[in-house]
Amino acid sequence: MSPGGGGPGPTRRLGPARSAPLRLCYSTPEGELRVAPPGWGALGRSGDRLTTAGAWVPLPPGSTVARLPGRAAVGRRDVRGGGDGDPGRIEALPRTQGVAVAAILPVGHLRLLLPAHGPSDAGGPALPLFGYTALADRAGELVVAAMRTDRFEWWRPERFSRRDLPAAVAAAEAALPGNPVIAQLRTCALTHNCYTAQNTFHRRYEAALPTSAACNADCLGCLSLQTDSGATTPQPRIARAPGADQLLAVAAYHLEASPRGMVSFGQGCEGEPLLRTEELLPVVRAIRARFPDATVHLNSNGSRPDDCVRLADAGLNSARISVFSFTPGLFAAYYRPRGYTIDDVCQSARRLHDRGVQVAINLLTFPGVTDAPGEVARTLTALGAVEADQVQLRTLNVDPLWLLGRLPRLEPGIGLGRMVTQLRQELPRLRLGNFTRPVAATAVPAAVTP
Ligand code: SF4
Structure with missing residues (x-):
């Protein structure tokens, strides 16, 4: 077992009664x-x-x-x-x-x-x-x-054999010597088992472009930096922001092998990429000019709507915006944002959608919070208003009791399963899933939609 060490494998019997205790x-x-x-x-x-x-x-x-x-x-x-x-x-x-x-x-x-x-x-x-x-x-x-919630082929765990990984890492290091993005992704791929980093070395699917060492939030569940929980972070944050040329070199290395693949700013091992919009703009323009079929994607907290629009105008064609709650007080308690609100986040999503960008909302779910009746109602309203293409239902990774001790008390949840049913019924055009799809449909090998 982890983190306490290995335990015995489960004893399996075929067809246990679902009604058994x-x-x-x-x-x-x-x-x-x-x-x-x-x-x-x-x-x-x-x-x-x-x-x-x-x-x-x-x-x-x-x-x-x-x-x-x-x-x-x-x-x-x-x-x-x-x-x-x-x-x-x-x-x-x-x-x-x-x-x-x-x-x-x-x-x-x-x-x-x-x-x-x-x-x-x-x-x-x-x-x-x-x-x-x-x-x-x-x-x-x-x-x-x-x-x-999703079966997208790109992310099937059996596709991520580590056998060929060291050779792929060595090849990238030889092709891009001294590149700090490659140095960061090396640790992510080999030590932290990050699939997106591994993809970058295998030059397939979605590649990671960690961009920013800083953030304008201090999320209770931030994977790259914990300021007050004492918890270890699974994906330590990149120490220094890479330059535009270094980001572009890694993007080109990936897309030369997969011209219809994805490159993504905003990874678990960094801060907020919108804080580096000035450096990202020439990178996005250059990628779009050289790889017209690529999906250029941004994972973001959505704090800066104007910057989102500028990136879209430069050639960004996909974005995923993370939201813990659409309720202002709960949003502020979780994100501890500096200089922005949930209204800015919704505006970013809506304006990206209006620019023709594929927009996913990354809903960070937590049983008993996300499915509280008031939360469900506000989530439905917000998702309808921003006209997101997809909602990604992600499990929030955090110590449960530690988080609950820092949030206001809510009414009992209706159950996340019932919430999913409501999303399907009330927003039938909204796709539910876990993973971002590439924009070029031809780039999707054997995708399975749940
Ligand atoms: S917005 Fe992202 S990088 Fe910033 S604190 Fe939250 S999780 Fe961490």
Whole structure:
């Protein structure tokens, strides 16, 4: 198991009854994954509520089971022997037996419930930034509270064999000696297992162009810089902003091999690319002139609408704007933005759409917050108003209890699964998924739309 070490693989039996009880799982002090004795039912968390409501599916291939050090496993104790339907009593498994566990899902899946666990009894730093998901045993099979949201071929984990990666990295270093973008992506690809960085070396699909060392926000869940949680970041931020020539050289290296591929500013290992608009404008113009079929993409916080329009006029044809909440107070609590508001973010998305740019909203989901009734209503209104092409339903990677302690309390969530149903019903033209598609349709090999 990770981060507490390797545990046994799940015991699999074919066709477990969907109605079988969900049993609590935990990790022994030695890091072994165990199922609690009969009478301990599993729970998940939605905001402040402990529940099992929603879909539970078999643990997807490519998942990791993580041990949550110092956090008690919390379940429902069936004190009357009434099985899974018994309301029972919520209890923490004795710490002498072990600690809580969670699943970390591969991309393309949406977490529906957080793991149920107690606070850190050591009072230590927040958990590392991963998408902790409720995990249970059902009739001998490990299951998670999750749903599949995208199957785009470019991102299938089995396509990312590391066998050829060192040679591909060496080839890029030989072709672009001393390029700081390549140096950053080397660490991302080899140490942090970033698929976008690996693509850059394999010269296929979507390449990463980390651009900015600075940001005008201080997100509670920022993957590249944590200012006050004490959590380790999975993708440390690029130390110095690369120059325009260096960015263009990497883009050309990628697109010469994949002229209909994608190059993307705004990665997990950097700050906000819009803070470097002046340097990006000549890069975007040069890419567009030389590679007319390329998708030139921006992942952004959407803080500067005018800069978005200038980039679109230079040749940007795709953008993904991340949003935790469309509610001003919740937006401010999460982003801690400097000099912009959610209105600027919506304006960026709308003006990019009006310029003919493919626009995706990257909705950073968190059970019990994103699906609170008021949040659902505001999200539906905002997505309709900006006329986004796609909403990407992403699991927010952060210590659940640490985040909840920093947000205002909300009404109980309706369930992310029900929210997805509402999105489909009320915005039928909006595509749901997890991944950005290239703009040139011919560049999509065997794409599968859910
Ligand atoms: S906007 Fe992006 S780079 Fe900036 S703090 Fe938030 S997550 Fe980090």
